[in-house]
Amino acid sequence: MQEVLPIVFVVDDDVSVRESLELLLRNEGWQVELFVSASDFLAYDPPVVPNCLVLDVSLPGLNGLELQRCIGSDRTEMPIIFITGHGDIPMTVQAMKAGAIEFLQKPFSDETMLNAIRGALQRSKHLLSRKNEIRELRSMYGQLTPREREVMALVAAGLPNKQVGSELGISEITVKAHRGSLMRKLNASSVADLVKIATRLRVTTSRTLDARAVVSESHRS
Known part of the structure; x- marks a missing residue:
């Protein structure tokens, strides 16, 4: 062209x-x-x-x-x-x-x-x-289910799968399934990629701040 x-x-x-x-x-x-x-x-x-x-x-x-x-x-x-x-x-x-x-x-x-x-x-x-990159990311983010968005925010906040499941009241296996699905939809090959995408989209939930507090507390202990 x-x-x-x-x-x-x-x-x-x-x-x-x-x-x-x-x-x-x-x-x-x-x-x-x-x-x-x-x-x-x-x-x-x-x-x-x-x-x-x-x-x-x-x-x-x-x-x-x-x-x-x-x-x-x-x-x-x-x-x-x-x-x-x-x-x-x-x-x-x-x-x-x-x-x-x-x-x-x-x-x-x-x-x-x-x-x-x-x-x-x-x-x-x-x-x-x-x-253009942000527009494409928003389009891909729009394909996530509400549950996948919750999982994404908590994973991006630094919580391991077990704690994400505890926060959302679902099993660790279910968390892994949602995490794999959302990463495919976002073309994210690693958690680091997911964190970058969440940061660029300013993804957050009411649970995200609590999740960050949990991570911070676990690091101090």
Whole structure:
């Protein structure tokens, strides 16, 4: 299959900046989408591919920092590179605290911009990969029975099969059967894998904290 090209979004009301960036970025082989305002960008539904946003701070209507706040929780896989002709330190700090990866003062060199975008796209690719992995894990977790979920939480908390059975009021043999089934469904080859999956999914039950207390107490004795 042909590799999907990353997209660089540019939001700047200066036509000369948009045109120069479009030429520079297309020469690098990236897709480029240009927007005059924050509202135009918000109306666009981006495809799920590695991407980043080159965003001017001063925009008509909604400014760049306000746009950053609008998309902060919805587009976490979209790193932001701010550009400005009159940025100051408080503005830079505000943008960085909100998650921006670069804050470039105009005029900037082509190489400075390209390096920033390369880093942003690599970060986006990593974030999308993690997001897809979590989605797949949640799908597999959804196939577990309620009892298998209980067993998973207690095993991940560190309890041996016998104690899991005691907690749930079932036999050790039944625990082993549930444990084997859930590990197959989750493609987990070891307890260590199961613990990692439980951690990533934040799997817990009301019994999990009690189970951890039991394990902790047994270690002290």
